[in-house]
Amino acid sequence: MNYLISFFIIFSLFQNSAKGFYWKMAQTWFTIHGLWPSTNFFPQPSKCTSDLFDLSKIQNIVPQLHQDWPNYLRRRDSEFWEYEWKKHGTCSNMQQFDYFRLALDIYARNDLEAILRNAGISHSHGKTYVTNDIISAIRNSAIGVEPQLICRKTGNLSEIRICLNTDPIPQYINSASQGNCT
Numbered sequence: 001m002n003y004l005i006s007f008f009i010i011f012s013l014f015q016n017s018a019k020g021f022y023w024k025m026a027q028t029w030f031t032i033h034g035l036w037p038s039t040n041f042f043p044q045p046s047k048c049t050s051d052l053f054d055l056s057k058i059q060n061i062v063p064q065l066h067q068d069w070p071n072y073l074r075r076r077d078s079e080f081w082e083y084e085w086k087k088h089g090t091c092s093n094m095q096q097f098d099y100f101r102l103a104l105d106i107y108a109r110n111d112l113e114a115i116l117r118n119a120g121i122s123h124s125h126g127k128t129y130v131t132n133d134i135i136s137a138i139r140n141s142a143i144g145v146e147p148q149l150i151c152r153k154t155g156n157l158s159e160i161r162i163c164l165n166t167d168p169i170p171q172y173i174n175s176a177s178q179g180n181c182t
Contacts, residue, residue, distance in 0.1 A: 025162045027107065032068055047086060115143065
């Protein structure tokens, strides 16, 4: 009986946290990696519905998606968008067009490349930067919050994640963790 009660409590917390999520915008140096509904619980919301990806529903923004959300790992950009929709978008409580449009809007609003360039930080091979300098550049910009930095095993920065609340016009919030960069 205790197991059943514990399971119900954990399940309820997860269900409530999936509804009460915040956004995590993951970006590589120049492009979007994804927009993820996130919580402070583990595991993160994932594959919440069986809504199928339908490219025709986002046709009006496909040129912008090709530019800002290209795929570097799979054969076609649309395969990456489909993966992101199935894994993350289905947890957003949004229609496909609205989910992808929101990601594009957030990306346009937080030009991390310009913010870092203005701080003297660029994506150059062989050039290294202090993690705190990257964090400070973002914190001292219009974004004004602590980002999460994700590094490869080699220590190279591979991704910057910025968190936002779920207001109708999402506002930046501090990331729950600083990431894995040292």
